[in-house]
Amino acid sequence: MTLLLMFGFGFVSGLRALTAIAAISWAARLERLSLAGSWLGFLGYHWTPWLLTLAALGEIVNDKLPKTPSRKTPPQFAVRIVLGAISGAAIGIPAGSTLAGIALGALGAIVGTLLGAAARARLVRGIGGKDLPIALTEDAVAVGLVLFLVQLT
Incomplete structure (x- = not known):
């Protein structure tokens, strides 16, 4: 199960x-995930989840702007891979599988x-070029999936 969670959190990083x-x-702040004493222990600090949530909400808004570059451009793609790897590592730390977490999180981010991107482009074409409804649906999928995954941690 841990391996699927590593990949799953990485996959969500590929979406958002x-x-x-x-x-x-x-999860770390609410002690559902034990990261204390690890190199990712800062994720459980008091203000970290609040700041990351604000940044995530900003990303969701930014995604709808017309000049936002594709997630497949090198800088955006690289950030998704790095954050997927960190997410996978965080899931792997309590199980002593940090390296597997890094690898599976990065792989999940690449796949995600x-x-x-392919699913969004296809669905946008399917509804006549209207991106906003598909982008909002993708937001809902990413948030729903990550909430489901957190319940499994």
Whole structure:
């Protein structure tokens, strides 16, 4: 199950880069995920989940702006992979599987980025080029999926 969670949180990072790490920070803060004493212990600090949640909400708003670059451009893609790897590592730390978490989180982010972009483009074409309804649906999928995954931690 832990391996699927590592991949799953990475996948969410591919859909919305900051959503998974914000959820993991809340899990650590609420002591659902033990990161204290690790290199990711700061995710459980008092203000970290609040700041990451604000950043995640900002990302959701920014995603709807017309000049926002594709998630597949190198800087955006790299950030998703790094945050996916960190998310996977956070899930792996309590199980002593940090390296597996890094690898599976990064892989999940790659899959989430590519699959999310392809699905969004296809669905937008399918409804006549209207991006906003599909973007909002993708937001709901990312948030719903991460809430489900947190329940499994």
